[in-house]
Amino acid sequence: MARLDAAKRADLPDSAFAYVDSRGRRRLPIHDESHVRNALSRFNQVRFEDDRARDRARKRLLNAAKKYRIVPVGFIAGQLRSEREFGELAGREPVRLPTGFVTMLMTDVEDSTALVHRLGERYGTLINDVRTLLTDAAAQAAGVVVDARADEFFAVFETPAAALDTAVAVQRELPGRTWADGLRVRVRAGIHSGYPTLNKGAYIGMAVHTVARVCAIAHGGQILASGDTRLAARESAPPGVRFRSLGDHRLRGLPEPVPLYQVVTAGLVGRFPPPPTR
Template identity: 40%
Template sequence: MNKYTVWTHGGASAHDAPMTLRRVSPAIAWAAAGSAAALLLGWIGATGRHASVVAPLEFSAIAIAYFAAGGVAWRRRPENHTGRLMMGVGAGILVAMARNVPLDIVTVLARMQLGLNEVILAYLLLAYPVGRLGPGLERAVVRVIVAVYVVVAALQLVTVDTSSDPYCLGCPPNPFRIVATPGGVTTALVLLTSGVLGTVVVLLLVRRWLLAMPAARRMLAPVIFAGILEAAGVATRALTVSDPAGAALISRISFLFGIVVPLALLVAFLRARMDRTQVADLVVEFGRPQSREQMETALRAALRDPTLSVALWSDSASAYLDRDGRAVALPEPESNRAVTPLEHRGRPLAAILHDAALLDEPRLIGAAAAALGMAVERDRLESSLRAQVADARRLPRGQVTLLFADIEGSTGLAERLGERWPDTLLEVRRLVAGLVRRAGGVEVDARADEYLAVFTEADAAVHASLAIQRGLSARAWAGDERVRLRIGLHAGEPELSDEGYVGAEVHRAARVGSAGHGGQVVLSESARLALGDDLPIDADLVALGEFRLRGLDRPERLHQLVVPDLPREFPAPRADPA
């Protein structure tokens, strides 16, 4: 956001104090400038030649209230146009106050702009709380109001006798007047038109309130109140035309109505501030374990939406599920319901279904969604860890055969496949996992393009390895690419912790696999010994020699598993000879 720069002096003396630079937001700068202009025009009016039904300083106070409230709204939510529109109402009042300027032409032209602030206020009320009109009835009504205002301003310019106008007592004659009308008739007609249009605006606001969900009703309540007050203010000003004797009392009432309107609109923004405080408390509350029901209850209270619900994403169902495990139908875009989805690392995590009015508070719903996302992800992580511990306890102990596999050239393959790479990787994992289970093995870990499984019998690991290589070679892959796995088998007694297998035996299995090439199955010496004579009937082992595997002190004798229907010619192992 752009900033205005103001130079100020620090210290007791402007001569010996260092200059300090303070950055002032546009909201504060415009609010200060508008308020200063209102005070100046009010002072000119109070000491000038033109009398008015509404005291000039009262006009100043109303304008300052709009500038102050608009400055607060603009500064707190710079992306929202509501604050600027509130300042626009204040600027419209300044235009009307310009009739106090001691220049006849300025006085007359400013008098003809009475009502400009009410046009901007109508736009503000109908566009609340986002500050922009949506398509539909409200936009059409604003267009009618603007058109009527232009016609009325032109009508006043050619008919109003400003020298006898109750709203501009002591003003000079209107040099643009070409049609004579009885005194006060045009002004009364203008006020009547303003009253009718103001009533239409209030009715539209009431209609919005009746059709809105609870969260939207709460935000619209101060706006309806402001609209009613403004309509009442127009009505009281109309009475001054028919009852000049009571103008002073009516002026006080009109002033009270006028000063309360911007304050009522500001209340709505202060409420939003309190809502954000409650949302911030969600982070603390969600830091403790929460059930789905508790999360929904906390979110409903913070966002003041009793209809809010939370749905969690299910990969198996490919849908958001409610607390009963049923798929949730997401609301249509134009309905009074909306959905705010949550993702974690590009994958769906959860969704908040809520009143569509909360979309007008993107920071509010965004903060609530972030708090929920952290809670859901934490719960899933804890569940995953618990499941991992449970799985680790089911892993076989003692002498086992480890199968390590990874995709050869996975980086280049991922670049060539682009968006198709995740699906390809998932397909490889499913194929490997299915064949491992079919051979009696257990999946230990799967990360990126690497896979680790365990078998209690070495021959089962051999059967699984051959089935995997055959399955991969027989399948057609995206982009006519070749997806080839390096598979290594190693037998030993790995250490078993709550997180699964750990220790040197796991590292040796990974190094045995990494020494091979795509489509190749390599066995360590311990795996060969564990296998014994239990080779498949058409399989054989070919000694590759002794090699130093990266990061391991003891050299390893490697063997290649060969069968007639799979490739058997490969380059030398990717390791240094011992």
């Protein structure tokens, strides 16, 4: 990384820094790729004036990482862990979950039992790598991770476009990764938009059950979306994303059939068997 001397630093606009405090002091330059990488590694060393300042700086840093096509592996996972630990110590909820109409994304790893049997103790490393990929992708789309346990992952977004961006990014990235023993790791993804109920820091209600059921019938490498998500994204779908109708399907435990759509875009597998529903 080229050294940023005082004269060059002074010439940079405020937008070239992730954090500018109330006194105008500028921290974490992000004007080029090498400084963005440096800012990612030094973020936790900066003293921020308050939580809002920290959140603004983190968003600016992640946007800069996206601009330079840097995948900040481990950065977001570390941020979430530290915030949750601090929240527990402080006796407060560290991550605020959005309320009202939201879009939920659930994923799980296809054939995870077979992977556990094949890898044994090494499965932990694999699932941590998958979880980090999912967490980073969600954070870059301004999503909030609700839960991540075993091979399951649950995130929520204020817009359907953000959830779609996350799912597409993950499904494009996974096939290019190298895994232990040359194994192929695929995740299924389900997306649903609705009004979950927030109860003691967790979502409950029919909307949550719906996204879980949609995820459960997807194939590895596939993204399934409910009709509610397609409707919500009709004017805001990411460029190049289309919805292929798979018809109405009865999902276990749900009283009415759910219209299902496969998310189709460049870089994703286009053909899958029909959903295994009744």
